[in-house]
Amino acid sequence: MRRLGAWIGLAAVVLWSLAPFAWQVLTSLKPYAELETLPPLLPGAPTLAHYHAILAGQPFGQLMLNSLVAASGATLLALLFGSLAGFALAKLRPPGRAATLAAAVTLSMLPPIATVSPLFLLTNAAGLHDTLAALVLVYAGFALPLAVWLMTQFFRGVPDELYVAARVDGCSAAGAFVRVMLPLAVPGLVATGLLVFVFAWNEFLYALSLTASTASRTVPVGIALFPGIHEVPWGEIAAGSVVATAPVVLLAIVFQRRVLEGLTAGAVKG
C-alpha cells in the first residue's frame, strides 16, 4: 500500500514538472491551424514547420551560440574561482572563514533586479555593453557565491588526512590542490558546474538589460522578442523553447551518474 502511495506521489510530481514541457513539445509540432484551438490536444498532422521557421527566418543559430559561450564562460570562471576558494576555506583554515561563507550565502540571496542598473552603468563604463564578455563576467560573479559555498562543502567531504598526506608526500599547497583535492572533487565540480550552467543558460533579466543586438543576445531574450506587432507566433516560441531546453536536458542526463557517484570511496576507513 505504502509503495503504491509512493508511486502515485512520484507520478504526480513527474506530471507536474513535465506537463509544461510536454505542452511546449506538442505546440511546437502543431500545424498553424491547430495552434490556438483545443481540442485537438495532440497535433492532427505533426509538422516541423516551426523548427524550419526559427532556424531559417531568425538568427537562432547565433542566439544558441551566444548562450553557449556566455553559459560556458561563466561556468568555467565560477568553477575556477569557486574551487580555489572552496579548497582554501575547507582545508587551509584561513581566518574569517565563517564570515566569508556567511557573506557568500547572503550575497547569493541578493535579488538580481537590485543590481541591474549599477551593472548596466558599469558595463557601459567598461566599454562592454552588448558584448558576451559582459554576460560572462556578470553571470560568473552572480554564480560565484553559490559555487564557493557548494565547493567548500564538497572539499569538506574530502578527508583532511588526504590533504596532509599530499603535503607530506611532497606537494605544495597548490600541488595538493591540483593532484589530490581536485580529482576527488570531480562530482562536486560537475554538480556545481551544472547548476551554474543552467542558471546562466536560463538567465533573462541581465541578458535583456546588457545586450542590444544579436551579436550578444541569448536564447531566452531572443525567444521573448519573437512576437511581432500583430501576432504572437506560439509555434515558433514553442519550437525555440524546445531547442533551447534540449542542451540542458542532455547535460543533466550525461552527468547525472557522475554527480551521484562517490569518488572518495576507499580513501579512508570504509
Place this chain on the structure above:
Amino acid sequence: MAAIAFDRVSKRFGATVVADELTLEVVDGEFFVFLGPSGSGKSTLLHMIAGVEPPSAGRIRIGGADVTDVPPQKRDVAMVFQSYALYPHLDVAENLAFPLRNRGVSRGAARAEAERVAAVLGLAGLLDKKPRQLSGGQRQRVALGRALVRRPAAFLMDEPLSNLDAALRIEIREEIKRVHQAHRVTTVYVTHDQEEALALADRVAVLRDGRVQQCAAPAAIYGRPADAFVARFVGTPPMNLVSAAALAQNPALRARLAGRDPAGVTVGLRPHALEAHPVPRPDAIALEVALVEPAGADTWVVAGTGEARLKGRLASGASLAPGAMAHFAFAVDAVHLFDAASGRRLD
C-alpha cells in the same frame, strides 16, 4: 635519518592543550612513542613535525636544522595515518610512486621502486587495484609502503593500527617493528594504546594535558612509573591504587611505608603482583571476593569495597567464589608508593 627536537613547543586548540612548553629530543634512529589518552591532540604533535600545523610557540628541529618555518614538502618526513589516507583516484602502484614522482623521480624509476616496496610488503599482486578494492590490512600495508618508498629523515605514524581488527593489528605491528629494525629510520609514533607503546618503543613519552609525565624506556615506564597517572595508564589490567590508610594494618605494607603518614600516601600494586589465595598467608591482605574474571591464562579476582578494593591474579590451582575471603600475597618490592596529593612517585 635524523634526530627530531621539540624546543619549548606550545600548542592549544580551545580548551585542549596539545603541548605546553614541550621540550624533548628524539634520537636519530630511535623508535619513539607518544602515549596519551584519546582526544588529547597527539596527532597535532606529528602535524607540527610534518609542518602541516605551526606551533603557537617554540621551535622544531629535524637533523639539527630549525624547520619551524619550512613547508611540509621540504621537510623530508613520511607519514602513516590511522585512516590510511590513500589517494582513492590512484591505483596501488601510483599511490606508492606518488612521493617519488613529486620529488622529480622519473615515471619508470618510480614504478620500479614502487614494485620493489610492494614485493617487500606482500602487495605485488595488487599494484593495479584501487584502494577501495583492498581490505583494511592491505590498505595499511600500502600506506606503510608509501612512507617506505623513499628513505625519509623520519617516519611519523599516527595510530596506524587503530582501524585494524585485533589479529591484523598484531601482524602489522610486527611488520612495523621489522621495518624499523631493518632500516633504523627515526620513527615518531603516536598511540593511546599502552600495549602498542610498550611493544614497539625504544622510548615512550606519556602525555597528559600537553605535558610529558614520564619519558623513558618501556621497562622503566612499566616498572617504575613516575606518577599515579602513568601507573594507572600503562599496564592491563590497570594498577591498583589504594590509599595506604585503608591497608595500613598490614604489617608488610606498614614496614614498606617506613614511617610515612599513611594518609598522605597512595599504594600502587599491579594485579600481576598480587596472588589471591583461598587460605590465610602471612603478610597477605584479606578481602571479601566481589568478582571473579577468567581471562584465559590468568583469572582475575576483584575483592574488597570502596577505599580498599584490589584486583589480583588467582593463584594457580586455587579457586575462589564471590563472598569467600581472598588472601592477596605480594612481594614487598612490588609495592609502588605515590604522594596522595601530587601523585608523584615517592622513592
